[in-house]
Amino acid sequence: MSSVNKAIIVGNLGRDPEVRHTQSGNAVCNFSVATSEKWTKDGQTQEKTEWHRVVVWGKQAENCAQYLKKGRSVYIEGRIQTREWVNKEGQKQYTTEVVANQVQFLGGRGEGSSGEPKSEPASAPSSSPADDDIPF
DSSP states (O other): OOOOOOEEEEESSSOOOOOEEEETTEEEEEEEEEEEEEEEEEEEEEEEEEEEEEEHHHHHHHHHHHOOTTOEEEEEEEEEEEEEOTTTTEEEEEEEEEEEEEEEESOOOTTOOOSOOSSSEEEEEOGGGGGGGGGO
């Protein structure tokens, strides 16, 4: 049986993106996105915010670093990945992140950028005709 690892996030950047380059010159951009859920309980509005780490590679990483700013709305589509490493004290550390294969800059020009491209795949997406039927 096949499995699916797909994440879709629409939220706001919590900080400006950080871009760096690998030894081979490939760009990688990291930023965090906040998503919020609101509900009413006993007449009081409640809110919970979740933070998501996002990683973008290649040309799209460079575009994100150039055009995205803290507070900007963004649509992210990608896969969830958990990485493991050993810290300086010899303890295992873990982080879970969304590796984006599509980033769309949302909102108007007044949200921290001007003249930006609206969308560009982070890598060659494996799309099917059914992907074009999604209404957003």
